[in-house]
Amino acid sequence: xxxxxxxxxxWLALGLGVASLSTQVQAAxxxxxxxxxxxxxxxxxxxSGFFGGFIDYLQYINAKEGGVNGVxxxxxxxxxxxxxEKGVECYERLKKGLNGAPAAATNPLxxxxxxxxxxxxxxxxxxxxxxxxxxxxxxxxxxxxxxFPLQLNPYSEVSAIVNYIAQQSGGLDKLKGxxxxxxxxxxxxxxxxxxxxxxxxxxxxxxxxxxxVPHPGNEQQSQWLTIRRIKPDWVIxxxxxxxxxxxxxxxxxxxxxxDHIIGNIxxxxxxxxxxxxxxxxxxxxxxxxxxxxxxPVLQGINQYVIKPGKGNLQDAKRFGNVYxxxxxxxxxxxxxxxxxxxxxxxxxxxxxxxxxxxxxNLKLDDARLNExxxxxxxxxxxxxxxxxxxxxAVRFQQWDGSKWKVISDWVQADRQLLRxxxxxxxxxxxxxxxxxxxxxxxxxxxAN
Amino acid sequence: xxxxxxxxxxxxxxxxxxFFRLKQERWAFAALLAFAYLVVPAIGNxxxxxxxxxxxxxxxxxGLGLNLLTGYAGQLSLGSAxxxxxxxxxxxxxxxxxxxxxxxxxxxxxxxxxGGVGLVFGLPSLRIKGFYLIVATLAAQFFVQWVFTxxxxxxxxxxxxxxxxxxxxxxxxxxxxxxxxxxxxLTVVVALGWLAKTIVSGELGRKWMAVRDMDTxxxxxxxxxxxxxxxxxxxxxxxxxxxxxxxAFTYLGTVEPHGFDLSRxxxxxxxxxxxxxxxxxxxxxxxxxxxxxxxxxxxxxxxLLAGAxxxxxxxxxxxxxxxxxxxxxxIKEPNGLAKVWQTAKQRLRVWPLRx
Numbered sequence: 001x002x003x004x005x006x007x008x009x010x011w012l013a014l015g016l017g018v019a020s021l022s023t024q025v026q027a028a029x030x031x032x033x034x035x036x037x038x039x040x041x042x043x044x045x046x047x048s049g050f051f052g053g054f055i056d057y058l059q060y061i062n063a064k065e066g067g068v069n070g071v072x073x074x075x076x077x078x079x080x081x082x083x084x085e086k087g088v089e090c091y092e093r094l095k096k097g098l099n100g101a102p103a104a105a106t107n108p109l110x111x112x113x114x115x116x117x118x119x120x121x122x123x124x125x126x127x128x129x130x131x132x133x134x135x136x137x138x139x140x141x142x143x144x145x146x147x148f149p150l151q152l153n154p155y156s157e158v159s160a161i162v163n164y165i166a167q168q169s170g171g172l173d174k175l176k177g178x179x180x181x182x183x184x185x186x187x188x189x190x191x192x193x194x195x196x197x198x199x200x201x202x203x204x205x206x207x208x209x210x211x212x213v214p215h216p217g218n219e220q221q222s223q224w225l226t227i228r229r230i231k232p233d234w235v236i237x238x239x240x241x242x243x244x245x246x247x248x249x250x251x252x253x254x255x256x257x258x259d260h261i262i263g264n265i266x267x268x269x270x271x272x273x274x275x276x277x278x279x280x281x282x283x284x285x286x287x288x289x290x291x292x293x294x295x296p297v298l299q300g301i302n303q304y305v306i307k308p309g310k311g312n313l314q315d316a317k318r319f320g321n322v323y324x325x326x327x328x329x330x331x332x333x334x335x336x337x338x339x340x341x342x343x344x345x346x347x348x349x350x351x352x353x354x355x356x357x358x359x360x361n362l363k364l365d366d367a368r369l370n371e372x373x374x375x376x377x378x379x380x381x382x383x384x385x386x387x388x389x390x391x392x393a394v395r396f397q398q399w400d401g402s403k404w405k406v407i408s409d410w411v412q413a414d415r416q417l418l419r420x421x422x423x424x425x426x427x428x429x430x431x432x433x434x435x436x437x438x439x440x441x442x443x444x445x446x447a448n
Numbered sequence: 449x450x451x452x453x454x455x456x457x458x459x460x461x462x463x464x465x466x467f468f469r470l471k472q473e474r475w476a477f478a479a480l481l482a483f484a485y486l487v488v489p490a491i492g493n494x495x496x497x498x499x500x501x502x503x504x505x506x507x508x509x510x511g512l513g514l515n516l517l518t519g520y521a522g523q524l525s526l527g528s529a530x531x532x533x534x535x536x537x538x539x540x541x542x543x544x545x546x547x548x549x550x551x552x553x554x555x556x557x558x559x560x561x562x563g564g565v566g567l568v569f570g571l572p573s574l575r576i577k578g579f580y581l582i583v584a585t586l587a588a589q590f591f592v593q594w595v596f597t598x599x600x601x602x603x604x605x606x607x608x609x610x611x612x613x614x615x616x617x618x619x620x621x622x623x624x625x626x627x628x629x630x631x632x633x634l635t636v637v638v639a640l641g642w643l644a645k646t647i648v649s650g651e652l653g654r655k656w657m658a659v660r661d662m663d664t665x666x667x668x669x670x671x672x673x674x675x676x677x678x679x680x681x682x683x684x685x686x687x688x689x690x691x692x693x694x695x696a697f698t699y700l701g702t703v704e705p706h707g708f709d710l711s712r713x714x715x716x717x718x719x720x721x722x723x724x725x726x727x728x729x730x731x732x733x734x735x736x737x738x739x740x741x742x743x744x745x746x747x748x749x750x751x752l753l754a755g756a757x758x759x760x761x762x763x764x765x766x767x768x769x770x771x772x773x774x775x776x777x778x779i780k781e782p783n784g785l786a787k788v789w790q791t792a793k794q795r796l797r798v799w800p801l802r803x
Contacts, residue, residue: 039760048760079746079763084700084707085503089743092499115610115702120498136607186597188608188704195607215706314758425607434615 030101031068031338031349033058033075034094036108041081042216042241045271046323050109051077052312053327054334056305057297059312061335063304068338069347074101080113087113088120095124104338104355105129107330111189114147121146126352127337127359131330132157132265132288136192140426141360141388142437146352148359148388150333151288151379155422156392156413157265158193158236161286162200164262164396164411165234176205181227183247184238186214189266193238196421203417217243224254237263237285244272245280252279259284259398269322273399281401286394289329289377290406293320296373297328322404329378336372337362360385360443379410385440453797467645484634489627497626498699504732504739505633506694511719511731512644513687518717519725520648521680522660523573524581527588528688529712530569534592535562535689536611536696536703537602543614544604551618555636559690565592566685573677589710596705610704613697629698636694640687645728647683656680657726688716722774724786733785742770 035054038047058073067073076098078090087108097103105127108114114130118138121128122145130138131150138147152160165180166172182197184190194210201208209230211223217239224247227235235256237247244267251261263272263285270291273280293302298320305311306319318324341350341358350358364372364381372378381390392415396408430437456471458464468474492501514528539558543549549557565588572584596602596609603609616623616632623632647653655676658666667673696703715738723734745766753762781788 039758040763044760076750078750079760081763088700089499092495096495111608112610112704112707115608115612115704116700119612119701124494187706188610191597191600192608314760429612432612432614 028072028074028099028101029070029349030072030074030099032098032101032103033073033334034091034098034103034106035075035077036080036087036090036094036106036110036113037077038080038082038110040079041083043082046241046266046269047082047109048313049269049271049318049321049323050327050330052318053324053329054107054331055312055327056301056324057328057331057335059305059310060297060301061331063308064300068335069342071338071342071347071349073335074098080108080110082110082112084110084112084116088116091117091120095120095126102349102351104350104352105334105359107131107334109133111135118144118147124352125356127356129330129334129359131326131333133189137422137425137429139387139389139422140437141385142440143426143430143435144388145438146356148383150383150389151329151381151391152265152394152413153389153392153422154192155196155418156389156415157286157394158197159200159413159415159418160392160394160411161236161262161264162197162204163414164286164408166204167408167411169233172204178206178234179209179230179232180206180234180236181209181211181230181232182236182238183211183213183220183223183227185217185240185243186212187240189240190238196418197236199421213239213243213247216241218246220246220250224250224256227251227256228254233260235261237261237267239263239267239272243267245275248273248276248279248283252276258282262286262396265394268397268404270318270404271321271323273404274402278401280399283399284396284407285399285404287322287397287404287406288379288391288394289322289325290395290397291320291322291325291404295375295377297332297377298325300373301328325377329374332372332374332378333362333364333381336364336368359383360388362390385438385443465649467642467649481638485631489631492627492630494626497630500739500743501630502626502633502699504736505630505637506691506699507716507719507735507739508732509637509640509694510688510691510716511723511735512641512728513684513691514716515720515723515725515727515731516644516648516656516687517680517684519720519727519730520653520660521656521677521684523570523677523680524578525585525684526582526710526713526717527566527569527585527592528716529692529708529710530588530592531562531566531685531688532692532695532712533596533705533708534565534685535559535692536708537596537705538562538689539693540611540614540696541602541604551614551616555690555693558693559686562689562692563682563686566688567678567682570678570681570685573681574674586710589713593705593709608704610702611696613701616697633694633698636690640690641728644687648728652676652679718774720784722777722784724784727784727786729789730784730786733789737785741773742766745769 035051037051058075062073078094080087080090087110091106095103103126107129111133114128114134117128128147129150132152134149136153136155138144138149139153166175197208211226213220213223239247248258251258258280259282261283265286268285268287273283313319337355337358340361341354345354360383362383366375366380369375369378379391379393383390392413393410395406395410397404398407453470468477510532517523517525535558538561539554542557543554569585569588573581603611623629655671658671659673659676663673719734719738722737724730749762749766
């Protein structure tokens with residue numbers, strides 16, 4: 001007894017902890033978003049910006065419209081630190097919903113966590129959204145019914161970059177004999193596009209050199225000396241985190257011009273270019289969404305969320321930067337999917353399976369984007385049972401020393417070329433796992 | 449009173465070698481096993497299986513592997529995660545490339561491969577000790593990770609280098625449900641735990657401890673020190689390899705080489721430090737502590753302090769509490785949780801009387 005009384009606080013804490021594991025109250029006309037966010041650790045800049053934008057958009061919809069058709073949006077966060085096991089734990093913890101509000105979709109923003117929860121999502125019938133990243137072959141919705149690499153999968157990304165280089169050189173036939181170096185992060189993410197680059201090199205006849213930068217990428221002297229020897233026409237930078245500014249600085253030291261370096265989708269934020277200072281001036285990168293605060297939807301967020309002091313960002317200066325705007329784009333796509341699904345299933349909180357139908361029938365044209373105040377921020381998108389990517393277009397932007405300036409219109413990836421490769425890979429996966437692909441011609445589509 | 453030993457005599461050497469010398473302990477263990485096999489699958493839910501029980505079991509097995517090497521044979525190592533990676537990738541490749549190989553066979557072959565690699569990286573232990581040996585095992589850590597990221601053959605040319613688990617089937621029974629994966633993990637862990645207990649209480653275990661306590665003295669009484677050390681490395685790596693395969697296949701369902709990085713090795717080292725060196729039970733207690741405590745803290749803080757503090761700060765706050773608790777705990781009980789359990793048992797012998 002002595003022990004018990006001496007440690008009463010401890011038992012109390014334990015009891016509370018256990019109790020909090022299992023609190024569920026039936027209630028509410030609410031739709032829940034489980035957020036496997038990361039705000040600390042090496043990738044905190046990406047996580048806090050993205051989830052900040054996402055949460056602010058959900059707040060904005062609640063404040064402006066009282067939710068989606070009266071169904072309030074709710075969310076809770078679980079810190080993953082970008083670590084796979086923590087992401088899995090968070091997934092299992094949050095997937096059941098909150099206080100009776102069913103979960104709509106998971107958005108881990110991590111390739112590793114997405115791979116680990118892919119099968120779980122399918123079993124639990126909960127859409128897994130990997131915007132601008134994820135497993136390339138999950139684009140094939142007939143094999144991966146619950147995975148959505150929205151807007152841009154890794155293959156489309158490089159294809160669009162090569163198309164842009166062709167545009168700059170005056171046509172695809174001019175690519176012949178050009179020298180392109182790809183500098184990639186030594187991780188699964190970095191390696192994902194190597195086979196497709198090799199294929200494109202063979203098809204268009206350009207000389208490709210693949211150079212790996214070991215994780216985390218703060219030592220690149222020898223790679224850039226190799227680049228100086230090769231004298232390439234273009235360098236594609238497939239970086240992540242600290243690797244990006246270091247690449248730009250080393251390029252300057254070895255005398256390679258920054259305006260012939262093209263950063264990929266994870267080398268495109270203010271946090272990648274600004275630390276390189278002067279060396280980043282002229283650096284080009286792709287983006288699916290420009291930064292900036294002039295879009296009506298961002299103005300709306302400013303008015304309804306930021307000004308009343310409810311904004312999620314700690315550093316108000318990051319409002320409207322690349323990561324934040326990606327979060328807003330992600331918010332728009334999630335909320336629109338819920339809206340589409342509500343039109344079919346009724347104006348009530350939906351299950352993951354119903355929201356998935358919403359994603360598959362998501363169609364954003366310029367008119368709709370205009371209504372949302374996101375014209376130019378989000379690309380026109382049309383998803384289907386077979387196509388879980390939808391867009392595949394990027395714009396190019398250039399760093400002028402203090403901010404990004406968009407320098408091109410939408411450049412399309414060669415999706416016809418990529419589709420058979422994606423299908424081959426997804427069918428291999430299906431065979432390995434014993435999955436029978438869905439027959440997409442039999443799926444119910446939205447009445448347009 | 450609970451632990452009344454009166455009347456329980458040991459009359460034979462065979463009885464002295466039993467895992468549990470007291471009748472009460474044997475009953476308690478049987479009850480625990482029955483509970484784990486019969487009750488838990490019936491009452492557990494997805495969260496408990498996938499996020500708590502399976503990782504605790506797998507990490508216990510990994511801790512057990514390192515404990516055989518460090519706690520019993522006295523050889524320090526920071527390469528645990530590398531041997532886990534070898535086990536995971538070897539199991540995957542055996543299963544993929546040999547048609548019709550049963551899952552358990554792939555698992556054993558994967559473990560044996562890890563054992564072989566461990567043997568090679570154990571060779572420096574013949575000449576060097578202590579901190580210098582740590583450096584040598586650290587080489588294993590970086591080398592193995594480099595091999596798996598550089599040569600895509602090991603991941604079946606998957607473009608991202610990530611491997612996915614094969615269908616989990618044993619004798620035609622599908623074990624891919626959370627409960628099935630839990631039972632598979634539990635069975636492997638129980639079997640290998642039993643084997644470990646047999647080893648450490650037998651001749652080899654005694655040789656290990658002799659080498660650990662003083663290798664010169666061990667050599668003088670006729671123990672072959674090199675052979676003993678290498679066996680420790682091989683067996684320890686076998687355990688780690690199987691743990692790695694389970695980590696990849698029954699826990700996450702997928703794994704990339706980066707998942708077995710240096711921080712995983714440290715995590716396993718912490719498990720045996722917190723749990724208790726040179727103890728079988730300690731690994732389970734240590735793994736449970738290291739998995740459950742952060743989750744408990746995170747649940748507590750997010751339900752009590754949600755909204756009051758920035759979520760990022762909250763996470764840092766948890767890390768500080770966790771670190772402080774570990775330091776506090778190790779000062780109070782340097783021999784780990786296994787020792788706490790022993791002390792508690794000693795007290796239970798006389799409870800509720802004081803003497």
